[in-house]
Amino acid sequence: MPITGDMILTASKYLLIALSLLIMLRCIRSMLSSGYEAETWATARWGRESVPVTHWENLIGRARSADIRIDREGLERVQAVLTRRDDGRWMLFDVFSRGGVAVDGRAVGAEGAELAAGSVARLGGVNLRLQDLGAEKSGALEEKRSFAGKRVSPALTLFELTVFELLLLAQHLLTSPETQPIQISLGFAVLILLEWFCYYAMRLIGRSGFEVETIAFYLTGLGVSVTASAAPQDMFRQSLLILAAFVLFLLLGLWLRDLRRSEALRPFAALLALGLLALNVFTSDTLNGARSWLSIGGFSFQPSELVKVAYVYVGASTLEKLYRRGNLIVFIVFSAVCVGALALIGDFGSALVFFICFLVISFLRSGSIATVFLAVSGAAMAGFLAVSIKPYIARRFAVWGHVWEDVYGAGYQQTRALGAAAAGGLFGKGAGGGWLTDIVAADTDMVFAVLCEEEGIIIACCAVLAVLTLSFFAVRTARRARSAYYSIAACAAVTLLMAQMALNVFGSLDLLPFTGVTFPFVSRGGSSLLACWMLMAFIKGADTRRGGSFVVRPAAQLWSAAKPKAQKKGGRGA
Amino acid sequence: MKKITRRAFSVLLLALAIIFGMTVFVLRYADEGGDWALYFASANSGAGGELRDRHGVLLASFDATKYAFSDDAETRVACYHVTGDYWNRTGTGALGAYWDLMQEYSLLEGTNKKEPKALTLTVDAAVCRAAWNAIGYNRRGAAMMMNYKTGEVLCMVSLPSADPINGEAPVADTAFINRCLSASFPPGSVFKLVTAAAAIEDLGDVFSRSFSCEGEYTIGTVDIHCTGVHGEQTFEQALANSCNCAFAQIAVATGYNSLYSHVKAYGFLDRQELDGIGAIAGSYRTSYAGDPELAWSGIGQSTDLVTPYAMLRYVAAIANGGMLATPQLILSDEPVEQTRLVEASTADKLKEMMSYNVVSHYMPEIYFPGLSHVCAKTGTAELGDGTSHAWFVGFLDDPAHPYAFAVVIERAGSGLVAAAPVANRILRAAIASEG
Structure with a gap:
């Protein structure tokens, strides 16, 4: 082997290690260095309280681990699941609750019922309303979220x-x-x-x-x-x-x-x-x-x-x-x-x-x-x-x-x-x-x-x-x-x-x-x-x-794809 | 969602387990990586290694593709048990034992060797050849010699032997056994050196006692027979006469406990090591079994077994004022470690007695022409079938030639007649080889 080849080989060994560590560090920093902001889809309101809905699937109940936590006496620890469909509709499911869940006065079973904008869900003595965020507001919120790969190119x-x-x-x-x-x-x-x-x-x-x-x-x-x-x-x-x-x-x-x-x-x-x-x-x-x-x-x-x-x-x-x-x-x-x-x-x-x-x-x-x-x-x-x-x-x-x-x-x-x-x-x-x-x-x-x-x-x-x-x-x-x-x-x-x-x-x-x-x-x-x-x-x-x-799919794309009806209702608010 | 994503942390238990496992691996790697790497070093470093004797004579060399040995067949066969071979058939060969020393490994670079690395051994190929020739083709036995000041082993020869270049050739039965390290023999009268040491230390008036021999000595119903009728003798004369009757009395008088503790203290019962190469342990009765057995054990019979290497260590320590220079097989400049094996006064008295043996009984002008200050003890270990192993152990009490030796030849008869000439030959070869 010529001396130059030998030297290149030796140098490449050190370089490979340096690059390897660098790539790992950059990936780790990019992926794990800080948490990232949640997406927001809607606002859940009951009484005077409200929380942003940050997932397509949310557990509603009194438990600390509930995504929409309603800390009221009448509620069960886990009472219902609120789910967003791809088309933008929200569905409410009763999960074996004793007290039951109703939307606009009709009881909801395990197969669920739509919780349209303007509808009222009643669970454990609480009236829950859902307000879709809508394309505009959601777009504005989305703007505030930081881009993936922004910190590390x-x-x-x-x-x-x-x-x-x-x-x-x-x-x-x-x-x-x-x-x-x-x-x-x-x-x-x-x-x-x-x-x-x-x-x-x-x-x-x-x-x-x-x-x-x-x-x-x-x-x-x-x-x-x-x-x-x-x-x-x-x-x-x-x-x-x-x-x-x-x-x-x-x-x-x-x-x-x-x-x-x-x-x-x-x-x-x-x-x-x-x-x-x-x-x-x-x-x-x-x-x-x-x-x-x-x-x-x-x-x-x-x-x-x-x-x-x-x-x-x-x-x-x-x-x-x-x-x-x-x-x-x-x-x-x-x-x-x-x-x-x-x-x-x-x-x-x-x-x-x-x-x-x-x-x-x-x-x-x-x-x-x-x-x-x-x-x-x-x-x-x-x-x-x-x-x-x-x-x-x-x-x-x-x-x-x-x-x-x-x-x-x-x-x-x-x-x-x-x-x-x-x-x-x-x-x-x-x-x-x-x-x-x-x-x-x-x-x-x-x-x-x-x-x-x-x-x-x-x-x-x-x-x-x-x-x-x-x-x-x-x-x-x-x-x-x-x-x-x-x-x-x-x-x-x-x-x-x-x-x-x-x-x-x-x-x-x-x-x-x-x-x-x-x-x-x-x-x-x-x-x-x-x-x-x-x-x-x-x-x-x-x-x-x-x-x-x-x-x-980006949120904006989803909003535009959502059913006009849902969007209209969402726009009107509850 | 929260409920589920909280549980998602259970996934990280697996990640933790992996981190733990990797830590264990890295620690083991740092600790044992050298052993792992060098085990397969022939496959991953083409440079290979070399074994040379103390004067630089090539004994063996290898690289990734082949093993080579001395061109001289006599050197190959005489040094076979020192070098070993590709198949590691002898088990004590330096090729197997010092494999890693001829490789290079560092935690940083792994195995990265460019040049073959030579390992210089303390053995002298010329002395080994002399031993091999002196024992001769048709006898079985072992000859070992070391410098008792430096611990350097100059000669380690075992017969029958094999040629390391030919794995197909038929070899004599037990040729792969290194009789210096891996075989133990009944010591016979050379063991009287150990009994004598016990008596010197624990039988206060042994030098003032006299021992009578009428050719036979009876303990209870057992007769201890002797090689002659030695009459009244002093302790020194009894050793020089190698009088069984006298040493039977001495052993019984000294007692089992004293004898056993001396045998043990001198390392005859341990697995000794020669520079990392293991030897087997000898044996001695582990409990008192009556005076007749004690008497027999005191004259190197009964169940006594010793390796030539253990015997060499003992006489080397006697030669060196009781201090054993740790035996070496790899030549190095570092000062050798000295440990006390025998009490200084005991060693001095034994040395005088061994010198007296030679001067008074071993006919030095016939057996050791040209050598002076030979101190030795013969042994003729009876095997019960009319044959006996011939032993000769001792040293030159000469600062210019500080050599200790142990020779045993199987079923060869008298120690003085059969084994002493071998000792003579290797001593002269060692002196001739001094540069």
Whole structure:
């Protein structure tokens, strides 16, 4: 290697780390540094009191956790749910209240009744009126909300990411100039072009919140680098997959814009998930101990990855549905079937990921009320998992914590992952300069160690931090989501990502038993990449910052789309 | 909404768990990363390493693709148990044990090595060859020698041996066992040095006593037989005669507790280490089993087992006034650690007695021509089938050539006849090799 190349390689290592930290810091600052103002949709009035209505779904009652808290003697802790339809109409639902809820003197049931402007809702001896804000007022309020990406320029972050990826490419060309340089260069080029296309497309429709995409692209870029090291001949295929994943992300995001439509399709998504799993249980090939692969037309994919998306889609729920009897039972049965099917397939890792997601979703949906019941059903499912433990899984448990005692047997992968990870040191050997990628499944199951070896432990930790940042953002932005559906979906999505990452990283590092799940975005593997990008759409769905997300229609657009009747009435006031 | 989004914080429990896990990993990485990285160092650093003897003679070298050893077959085979081989078949080889020292690892840079790193050992290939030739092709045994001032081990040879370049070639039975470290033998009369130390310390008037030998000594119903009829002897004469009758009496008079505590204190019962390479422990009766057994154990029979390495440590300490210079296998400039193994006065008396052994009984002009100040003890450890292991342990009481040695040859008969010539050869080779 010429001296100049050597010097570039060394310098690029330090630069990569600096850029990586910078990108992370900018994303964290942009996403988490300060809360953002809520959207306001209407004003709820009773007596002399009034509160702004900041969600599409609001719990009314005396409880502190009620969104519209009416602290009057006659009211129950949780009495009604007030929901805004996409067309601007407001609906009121009675949620098992003893005293009942009435609109204009007519009793309201669980199926709800419209609370039009001028109507009076009577609940617990209180007369509640709703005043729509209207386009003008809402527009004025919207003006006061700060733009997403105002504090931290998304374009600059993306520029840094571009430099980061170009440096990765340079490292590949320096460390292994003979291996498919054109394919690797094209792979990075496609990724960078896609990033900027995405950025400009979003700007074109007035969106400036770009952190979620930046983080996803950052991780995808690391994935491209891993592919370039492990399977450069597959680079073209990987590029196609990234494009496909991005398209699916856009499509799902656009679909999620319409809440009613999204909700209506839940049973179909559930059927699709069950169908895929059934197909998997009965027909798929056995690979690496688990029958989790399905081959269709030369492409093999893991249905469980796509089922993840469907699972989140089905698991999330709007607020008024949460207060219907039996809604959780159906979900538990659905979850049990999913986990059971995965256990049957022998995909222990995915089953565990689903189970963790199930716990989170059901806690979000039910809270402490049904905890006892949940614990029971959870235990039953865990029992199912235990039953499903097969000899090869038992072996993985047996070697857990003792990998160095069986370096050429059951500890083969973990010891090599640890060895390679430590060999990289703080700065790594440079992209393409490692040896771990020669080992089977290094680019999926041991991908964290590949990152450690090639880019150094700091960048590997940044990859973990990236996923954690997404989760913190999701939890934060869930508070401002328009619907509980988006809140739950965003939280469920990041739970899946984190659970998967934890099993992948800690499994390969012998902190947990080894399970063959993927590291989100970074692991090479088509279906996983598609699923991860689609999960991003759920996070975008909860982001209601001004100009934050393409999944969220701007308020102004919604007002103009609302029914003239509703607007007229709203204008007149109550 | 509030109700649900409050619960959303449960998601962060998972994030916390991940942060905890990553912290554990990073701490472990900082602590054990070197071991992890170096375990697979051959795969990730192409530079490799080298093993050289104390004079720079190449013993072994390797890189990512191949292992190479000395061009001289005799050196390869004589040093086999020192170097080990690619397959790490001997278990005590420096290639396996010092793998990490020939690699470079830093927390900052991981494994980033450009040049092969040479590790210089304290052994002298010429002395090892001499030992190998002296023991000879068709005998089994071990010869070990160290500088008792510096702790440097110059010779560690075990026969039968193997050629490290050929993993396919048939080798003699037990060839992979390093008899210096990984085998223990009945010590026979060399063990009288330990019994003598116990007697000197716990049998106050031992030097003024006299011991009679009529060729046989009866304790209860058990006869202790002797190699000759030694008549009345002093303590010194009894050791020089290697008189079983006398030492049976001495062992019984000294008592089990004293003997056991000396055996233990001298490290015969511990797993000793040679610069990080483990040796096995010897054995001695763990409880008193009657005077006859005590008598037999005092003359190195009964259940006594010692490794040549433990014996070498003991005589090296005697040579050095009771202080053991910690044995070294890696040559270094750092001052060697000295620990007291034997009481100074005891060591001095034993040294005088071992010198008297040689002068009065071992015919130095025949067995050690050209060597002076040899102090030693023979051993002929009976195996009960008419054969015996030949032992010879001792040192040169000469500041110019401060060498201690332990030689054992399996089923070779008399210690003086079979083992002393080997000691003579390696001592002369070591002196000749001094630069």
